[in-house]
Amino acid sequence: MKSELTVNGRKIELDVEPRMSLLDALRDELGLVGTHAGCEHGVCGACTVIADGEAVRACLILAVQADGLDITTIEGLAPARGELSVLQDSFCETHALQCGYCTSGFLLAATVLLRRTENPSRAEIERAISGNLCRCTGYTQIIEAIELAAERLGHRNTNEPEGAA
Numbered sequence: 001m002k003s004e005l006t007v008n009g010r011k012i013e014l015d016v017e018p019r020m021s022l023l024d025a026l027r028d029e030l031g032l033v034g035t036h037a038g039c040e041h042g043v044c045g046a047c048t049v050i051a052d053g054e055a056v057r058a059c060l061i062l063a064v065q066a067d068g069l070d071i072t073t074i075e076g077l078a079p080a081r082g083e084l085s086v087l088q089d090s091f092c093e094t095h096a097l098q099c100g101y102c103t104s105g106f107l108l109a110a111t112v113l114l115r116r117t118e119n120p121s122r123a124e125i126e127r128a129i130s131g132n133l134c135r136c137t138g139y140t141q142i143i144e145a146i147e148l149a150a151e152r153l154g155h156r157n158t159n160e161p162e163g164a165a
């Protein structure tokens with residue numbers, strides 16, 4: 001079946017089995033392996049992508065259901081090749097990752113939060129990442145990274161392009 005979607009700003013036409021998940025399509029058909037497969041049944045958040053502005057689990061959506069959606073994966077988060085977004089840089093600075101398996105999911109969930117909420121409270125940050133599991137960090141540094149990114153983005157000129165988070 002055909003599915004036409006936009007992935008990281010590029011129009012893509014997929015021809016996939018009806019049972020193929022968006023997660024498998026991103027990884028296996030498009031080579032975007034930064035979207036990680038964890039539990040593959042909606043629990044861990046490792047597969048989080050942004051679809052039409054919402055953080056969603058790519059393992060719970062069929063590729064054919066993504067028809068018409070505008071998807072951002074971790075590969076589309078940085079402002080330019082070889083650069084990091086403010087949020088990615090904050091994750092590095094606060095040591096918010098260890099093995100990194102969960103990290104792309106956290107970054108995308110937090111990106112949605114920061115696009116909507118200029119100065120999120122700790123409770124809002126916790127809620128935004130509550131669907132993402134990390135087995136390594138204990139979450140404290142991840143929350144600090146998001147707070148740091150919010151602070152840095154708050155000091156920026158509001159003309160920054162969308163996605164710079």
Ligand code: FES
Binds near residue numbers: 037043045058
């Ligand atoms: S792989 Fe999708 S939620 Fe775990």
Ligand code: FES
Binds near residue numbers: 098100133135
């Ligand atoms: S950094 Fe290892 S699971 Fe989160």
